[in-house]
Amino acid sequence: MQAAAGRAEDDTAGAAGLEAGRLLFARGCVFVKGVVNMADLPAADRPEIAFAGRSNVGKSSLINALAGRKALARTSNTPGRTRELNFFLCDGRLSLVDMPGYGYARVSKAQVKGWTRLIHDYLRGRPSLRRVYLLIDARHGPKPSDREIMTLMDEAAVSWQVVLTKADKPKAKALAAVLAATERTIARHGAAHPEVLVTSAQKGTGIAELRAAIAVLLEDAGG
Numbered sequence: 001m002q003a004a005a006g007r008a009e010d011d012t013a014g015a016a017g018l019e020a021g022r023l024l025f026a027r028g029c030v031f032v033k034g035v036v037n038m039a040d041l042p043a044a045d046r047p048e049i050a051f052a053g054r055s056n057v058g059k060s061s062l063i064n065a066l067a068g069r070k071a072l073a074r075t076s077n078t079p080g081r082t083r084e085l086n087f088f089l090c091d092g093r094l095s096l097v098d099m100p101g102y103g104y105a106r107v108s109k110a111q112v113k114g115w116t117r118l119i120h121d122y123l124r125g126r127p128s129l130r131r132v133y134l135l136i137d138a139r140h141g142p143k144p145s146d147r148e149i150m151t152l153m154d155e156a157a158v159s160w161q162v163v164l165t166k167a168d169k170p171k172a173k174a175l176a177a178v179l180a181a182t183e184r185t186i187a188r189h190g191a192a193h194p195e196v197l198v199t200s201a202q203k204g205t206g207i208a209e210l211r212a213a214i215a216v217l218l219e220d221a222g223g
Contacts, residue, residue, distance in 0.1 A: 014212075021211030024218065029067040029090040036084045036114075038121050044128035047221040048095040049214055052119070052149060053135030055101030058165040058201055062135065063088065063098055065201040066211060073098050083115060085122060094218050095128070103145040119149075124156045130217050131159045131193075133210075138164040138198065141178040142185045154191045161193035162186055163210065168200040 035041055051059045060073035072088065086098040099122070100115040123132070132153060136142055142150075142162075153160045162182055167175060179196060186192040197213065199206035 017212035017216060018208050020215035020219070021208060021213070024091050024094065024215045025067055025211055027091040029069065029072055029088050029096065031072065032087040032089050032095070034084040034086045037118065038125065041085070041122075041126070042087055042095070044126060046089075046093055046095055046128060047130045047218055048097055048126065048128045049130060049217065050097040050099055050122075050132045051135060052099045052132050052160075053101060053165075054103040054137070054143065054145060057101065057135045057137050059098050059101065059135055061201040062163070062165060062199065062210075063096060065199075065204065065207050066096075066214075085118065094214070097122075102149065103143070120152065123153060123158050129158060130221050131161060133163045133197075134160050135163050135165050136182065138167040138175055138178055139170050141181050147185070150186070150189050150192065154189050158191060159193065160191055161195065161197065161213075163197045163199055163206075165199055165201065167198045167205055168203045 032042060033040075051063060053059050063073040064070060067088070067090065073086065083100055085100070088096040088098070090096060099119055102116065102119065123129070134146065134149060134153075136146055150160070164175075164179065164182065170178065175198070179198065182196050183194075186194070186196070197206055197210055199210060201207070
């Protein structure tokens with residue numbers, strides 16, 4: 001009986017979290033501003049969740065899926081399209097940050113240096129940052145540039161969690177192998193959340209669960 005009650009309680013908590021996440025994003029998200037240097041950051045007066053990842057990993061698509069909007073964040077097939085920290089306000093109490101992609105292919109070294117410095121400064125100096133979701137392509141798994149960011153976030157004592165994107169692309173066996181390899185990688189990082197979230201912005205896979213996880217972070221922050 002106690003085991004059954006425990007399972008029922010877990011199911012209720014899960015359902016409550018999913019509903020909290022749905023309501024958080026159903027109340028609306030709006031674009032606030034794009035920032036190219038730390039001096040222009042908006043006030044750190046509410047909890048922030050940031051999305052990091054390689055160019056073209058699907059950060060903007062994931063943000064659009066979370067918000068239930070088609071064009072809240074600009075999407076592009078051209079790597080390096082996002083060249084600033086883009087801030088969005090959801091439900092008037094949570095900031096989402098779309099960070100510049102790293103691993104650029106066709107931009108100047110000066111641009112790479114500037115964007116990389118902005119990313120590093122933001123991660124190390126933003127007191128309202130509650131978690132960084134590190135997006136990794138489910139077809140490929142962590143690459144050297146992803147591991148560099150993992151180490152940076154560990155050093156900055158930033159809480160981070162991996163989100164696999166484009167999970168509809170690989171076959172089930174290949175996806176399972178990437179998931180296992182990713183879990184082995186993050187096990188070596190002290191600041192990493194142990195759970196890897198698996199998503200597809202196109203199919204909607206894992207979007208409700210990610211919303212629920214963000215809602216929990218907001219509640220824990222007193223938002």
